[in-house]
Amino acid sequence: MLQQKTIQPEIDMITHQEDRLGGVFDAVKRDDTFPTAVHDALHQEDAVIEVNDFDLWYGAKRALYSVSLVVPRRKVTALIGPSGCGKSTLLRSVNRMNDLISTVRIKGDMVLNGDSIYDPGTDVIELRKRIGMVFQKPNPFPMSIRENVVYSLRIDGVRDRGVLEEVCEQSLRAVGLWDEVHDRLEDSALRLSGGQQQRLCIARAIAGEPEVMLLDEPCSALDPIATQRIEDLIHELQGRYSILMVTHNMQQASRASDYTAFMYLGRLVEFGPTEEIFLKPHLKETEDYVTGRFG
Amino acid sequence: MSSRRRVSSLFARGEPMVWLTGAALVVCLLMIAGLLTIVIYNGASTFWPKPLTQLTTHHGKTYLGEESQNEDYNPATAAVADWVPAKKRPAPEASVRRRMYRTGNYEVFNTHFTWLSDYEIAEEFEPRWGIVVERQEWGRFYGKPHAFHVDGKPVANEPAAVWARFEELHESVRARREAAGELNDNDLNDHENDARLERTSARLKDGADSDEWREADKVLQSVRKRAEEERIAIRRKTQAMQAENDRYELIVMMADGETKALKLADIVRAYLPNQLSLGEKWGVYLSRWGEFLSDNPREANSEGGVFPAIFGTIIMTLIMSILVVPFGVLAALYLREYAKQGTLVSIVRIAVNNLAGVPSIVFGVFGLGFFCYFVGVGIDDLLFPARVAENTPTFGKGGILWASLTLALLTLPVVIMATEEAISAVPHSMREGSYACGASKWQTIRKIVLPRAAPGIMTGMILAIARGAGEVAPLMLVGAVKLAPDLPMDGSFPFVHPERSFMHLGFHIYDLGFQSPNSKAAEPMVFTTTMLLIGIVVLLNLVALWVRARLRRQFEAG
Ligand SMILES: Nc1ncnc2c1ncn2[C@@H]1O[C@H](COP(=O)(O)OP(=O)(O)OP(=O)(O)O)[C@@H](O)[C@H]1O
Ligand SMILES: [Mg+2]
Numbered sequence: 131m132l133q134q135k136t137i138q139p140e141i142d143m144i145t146h147q148e149d150r151l152g153g154v155f156d157a158v159k160r161d162d163t164f165p166t167a168v169h170d171a172l173h174q175e176d177a178v179i180e181v182n183d184f185d186l187w188y189g190a191k192r193a194l195y196s197v198s199l200v201v202p203r204r205k206v207t208a209l210i211g212p213s214g215c216g217k218s219t220l221l222r223s224v225n226r227m228n229d230l231i232s233t234v235r236i237k238g239d240m241v242l243n244g245d246s247i248y249d250p251g252t253d254v255i256e257l258r259k260r261i262g263m264v265f266q267k268p269n270p271f272p273m274s275i276r277e278n279v280v281y282s283l284r285i286d287g288v289r290d291r292g293v294l295e296e297v298c299e300q301s302l303r304a305v306g307l308w309d310e311v312h313d314r315l316e317d318s319a320l321r322l323s324g325g326q327q328q329r330l331c332i333a334r335a336i337a338g339e340p341e342v343m344l345l346d347e348p349c350s351a352l353d354p355i356a357t358q359r360i361e362d363l364i365h366e367l368q369g370r371y372s373i374l375m376v377t378h379n380m381q382q383a384s385r386a387s388d389y390t391a392f393m394y395l396g397r398l399v400e401f402g403p404t405e406e407i408f409l410k411p412h413l414k415e416t417e418d419y420v421t422g423r424f425g
Numbered sequence: 426m427s428s429r430r431r432v433s434s435l436f437a438r439g440e441p442m443v444w445l446t447g448a449a450l451v452v453c454l455l456m457i458a459g460l461l462t463i464v465i466y467n468g469a470s471t472f473w474p475k476p477l478t479q480l481t482t483h484h485g486k487t488y489l490g491e492e493s494q495n496e497d498y499n500p501a502t503a504a505v506a507d508w509v510p511a512k513k514r515p516a517p518e519a520s521v522r523r524r525m526y527r528t529g530n531y532e533v534f535n536t537h538f539t540w541l542s543d544y545e546i547a548e549e550f551e552p553r554w555g556i557v558v559e560r561q562e563w564g565r566f567y568g569k570p571h572a573f574h575v576d577g578k579p580v581a582n583e584p585a586a587v588w589a590r591f592e593e594l595h596e597s598v599r600a601r602r603e604a605a606g607e608l609n610d611n612d613l614n615d616h617e618n619d620a621r622l623e624r625t626s627a628r629l630k631d632g633a634d635s636d637e638w639r640e641a642d643k644v645l646q647s648v649r650k651r652a653e654e655e656r657i658a659i660r661r662k663t664q665a666m667q668a669e670n671d672r673y674e675l676i677v678m679m680a681d682g683e684t685k686a687l688k689l690a691d692i693v694r695a696y697l698p699n700q701l702s703l704g705e706k707w708g709v710y711l712s713r714w715g716e717f718l719s720d721n722p723r724e725a726n727s728e729g730g731v732f733p734a735i736f737g738t739i740i741m742t743l744i745m746s747i748l749v750v751p752f753g754v755l756a757a758l759y760l761r762e763y764a765k766q767g768t769l770v771s772i773v774r775i776a777v778n779n780l781a782g783v784p785s786i787v788f789g790v791f792g793l794g795f796f797c798y799f800v801g802v803g804i805d806d807l808l809f810p811a812r813v814a815e816n817t818p819t820f821g822k823g824g825i826l827w828a829s830l831t832l833a834l835l836t837l838p839v840v841i842m843a844t845e846e847a848i849s850a851v852p853h854s855m856r857e858g859s860y861a862c863g864a865s866k867w868q869t870i871r872k873i874v875l876p877r878a879a880p881g882i883m884t885g886m887i888l889a890i891a892r893g894a895g896e897v898a899p900l901m902l903v904g905a906v907k908l909a910p911d912l913p914m915d916g917s918f919p920f921v922h923p924e925r926s927f928m929h930l931g932f933h934i935y936d937l938g939f940q941s942p943n944s945k946a947a948e949p950m951v952f953t954t955t956m957l958l959i960g961i962v963v964l965l966n967l968v969a970l971w972v973r974a975r976l977r978r979q980f981e982a983g
Contacts, residue, residue: 225861259863269854272877282862285872318978331858338862 152413158395163196167412169402172389175202177241178342178372179224184238186219186228193219195396196238201342206364206373208383208404211393212419217376218266220393221344224374225261226254243341259286262335262343267351268327270319270334275311278319278330282338301333305363325356329363336371343367345375349382361386380420384408392416461959468956471949472713474706477555477567477698478526479680480541481548484508488539489555489567489680490526491698493949497522500542513544527946529565530679537564537946551699554584556677558687559694561723564946568677571684576672591675591695598670598689605666608659613652620645625811717953726907726937727947731954736912737825737905737927738961742894744829744923745836749893750886752833753840754875760841761848762870774845781838789899792831797822797903801924819924823904825913826923831903832896836889843888847881848874883973887966894962897931905932907940930958 157164177200186194193216201207209217219228226247228234240247247257259282271278279298280288288294298315302308307329311322319330328348335343345364349357364386367373377383383390384404391401392415400407400416411417475491482488484506497520505514515521523542531537558566570587572579581587624641631637673689693716696709720730756777764770801820805812809819820826851874859869875882897905906926913925934954937947 227857227861230857230860255863255865257863258861261861263858263861265854265858265861267854269852269858271855271858271873273872281859281864281872285862285864285868334858334862 152415154394154399154415164397166398167400169406171403178203180241182239187235189233193396197398199398199401201374203372204369205388206368207389208387209376209391210383215393216396217393218346221346221376224344225258225263260341262338262340264331264335264345264348266347268324268331270327270330274316275319276315279333279337297337301337304336305329305333325352342372347376464952464955467952471953472710474698474709476551479550479552480546482545483510483547487680488528490528492524493527495524509544515544529567531563553699555699556697558692561691568679571678572676574674594673598673601666601670602690605663608663610656613655616648617652620648622811625814629810725941727941727943733909734928734930734933738930740913741825741829742890745832745893746886749833749836749840749889753837754844757841757844761845777838777841785835785896786898788831788835789902792827792903796827796830823926824924825904825927828900828904831899832893836893839888840885843885844882847878851877880973880977883969887969890965895931897935900929900932905929907936930954
């Protein structure tokens with residue numbers, strides 16, 4: 131098949147270098163699924179999201195291969211893996227942003243706090259209101275800072291000024307932006323710096339009181355100082371919010387997350403406590419990736 | 426070798442292209458600047474009072490007038506009159522200058538202008554007491570103040586004394602004339618019309634000779650009787666005022682010594698151009714502008730003001746914008762946001778774009794056929810059956826609403842194209858962010874897409890205004906007229922009259938320049954009116970630009 135051909139050289143190269151493998155490359159070669167190595171610690175966790183045997187195709191191209199994972203409640207879960215392995219695809223499947231792409235086809239289901247996400251009876255708009263999302267590039271709306279923060283309340287028709295004020299202040303305080311912008315809430319959000327914009331986007335997600343937050347490489351468009359601030363922020367949010375976060379940065383994953391999932395070419399390879407994944411992973415492939423030997 | 430390499434590297438760097446593109450721009454700018462300079466120079470100088478010159482030919486004939494044009498030409502020897510003295514006669518191949526004088530006094534000379542070649546002129550000077558009289562009718566009169574008559578008897582004979590009398594009395598006489606003009610019978614006519622329409626309705630509803638008809642007829646007769654009495658009263662009053670005004674006459678002596686009595690009431694403005702100080706010249710200039718901007722036209726539109734045309738142009742453009750923008754935006758939204766992008770949508774898009782290339786007169790024909798004769802007649806049949814029965818259509822003819830709709834249709838492609846472009850330029854990431862917050866498609870459009878696209882939509886509106894305000898051809902078919910007595914908005918119920926025909930500056934320019942019986946005299950007015958129209962379009966555009974700049978400021982980073 132077509133996609134097999136395109137990945138062939140890469141696999142050959144790797145197999146020549148290494149011969150103590152857990153079988154991922156084998157599965158890729160056979161265009162088959164791969165059983166995830168799940169660490170025991172995860173079995174004690176309460177799941178906010180459960181992904182069950184989830185497959186996804188962009189047209190004829192398969193992007194996710196029977197992915198199963200649980201996102202633990204009030205913990206930060208990091209998704210790592212080489213570029214193009216399907217991290218964003220998986221993340222965007224959780225709040226069904228992939229519905230916007232007409233060629234996407236899926237199989238399997240996900241569950242958010244007991245409610246099916248892909249059930250035909252699910253209202254996508256109601257679903258998205260329960261999930262907050264922050265994108266790779268800060269995307270503030272063309273309106274004032276205040277209106278940006280309370281956007282999800284506005285679309286729910288909230289008019290009460292007191293409520294709006296309070297939510298606005300709380301959310302901005304939660305992302306440490308209040309002191310910087312409280313005296314210019316009416317200014318256009320587009321005038322903020324990149325790092326401030328990204329924190330504003332996180333505040334916007336928080337204001338909607340989401341049951342889970344999805345962060346897709348929230349720091350990759352920012353300079354090191356702004357990145358540091360966002361990482362500190364994620365650290366602060368730890369324990370209060372359930373967060374699923376894509377990152378390219380190993381340090382970031384090891385510093386800011388409780389659990390780490392390693393993805394490779396559409397398969398979820400290994401999933402466990404961050405410490406274990408980085409220090410004593412079960413699979414050789416994971417070790418190679420986290421120590422920077424490939425990827 | 427090295428020089429060859431340098432030449433080719435010059436081309437490679439695109440140096441010639443810089444010159445070529447620059448030259449193209451310069452040519453465009455020169456043409457635009459040239460056109461604007463001609464329009465503005467002529468338009469702005471029209472109202473400036475020119476000196477009055479008296480010329481005497483070798484023949485002994487005298488002329489008095491304002492120079493309005495001059496040129497060099499080569500007269501055929503045979504055309505040179507016999508009485509030109511031999512040493513003044515131009516050599517056969519020589520080119521000589523001739524000047525065109527506005528000599529006025531139309532009822533005497535049967536022309537407004539006279540050409541005089543330099544070699545014909547024996548004497549030329551600017552008489553101190555030359556007077557320019559602008560009249561209600563017949564155009565300007567040139568001469569010298571000769572006498573001032575009250576009740577047919579002279580009360581002043583010296584120019585200075587005559588002029589003093591004139592200045593003393595003119596204003597009050599004009600005021601009286603204006604007051605008499607306001608004592609019109611329009612209201613009476615309206616009442617009578619209403620009563621007659623009532624009777625026609627009764628006939629249509631209950632038949633002729635029914636009780637209702639008889640009742641309505643009785644009402645009509647009594648209204649008529651009362652109106653007749655009131656009319657007589659009004660006539661008596663106006664006649665008294667007129668009789669008072671008719672007592673005063675200014676006697677002006679023309680260059681040839683003949684005199685002519687001018688009724689004071691018919692004089693709009695008179696001045697002594699050769700005695701004016703600079704300040705007084707400005708006074709005449711500004712007073713003419715004031716009249717131009719605020720008065721009704723007279724003398725087949727070639728004199729007086731253009732206020733109804735200004736009003737009609739602005740109102741029509743505004744109605745057009747109000748109609749075309751929401752329509753175009755909704756259509757563009759459907760095309761971009763809701764329709765499934767495919768062959769059909771592409772065909773629709775191409776069709777819309779090509780609509781912009783359809784000759785505007787075709788839109789006029791369509792507007793006449795569809796809006797006036799189909800929609801308008803339908804409305805008339807439904808709402809005003811009595812007027813239809815009397816053969817006086819209300820909506821079933823050209824009117825400002827139909828004209829605005831026609832132009833809205835004409836400018837629709839511009840707005841749709843600009844809006845589509847603006848919508849598609851809204852970053853995808855913003856929409857995604859909105860959807861991720863749980864917004865519906867419509868909420869995303871309303872709160873994110875439209876505000877963000879607003880400056881682009883304003884650009885479309887600016888283009889539509891520029892296209893629509895200058896359009897003339899379709900308007901001739903759907904409601905623009907040479908002279909509209911009533912404005913489309915006034916103090917009479919229901920205050921807004923979308924069915925009324927209207928005056929339009931563009932049509933006014935066409936009418937002045939090409940339809941006027943005296944287009945030479947109207948020529949300066951063509952320039953002034955053109956300048957005014959350009960000014961109004963620029964003004965409307967500036968407002969739109971200002972709004973757009975304000976909208977844009979919100980989206981600017983930094
Ligand atoms: N809209 C799309 N249409 C078709 N293929 C797509 C689309 N989006 C992503 N893909 C493909 O799906 C695969 C997974 O993409 P995805 O964006 O999820 O990768 P990723 O892990 O997020 O990569 P990165 O780290 O570079 O962001 C890639 O091979 C990509 O080419
Ligand atoms: Mg990605």
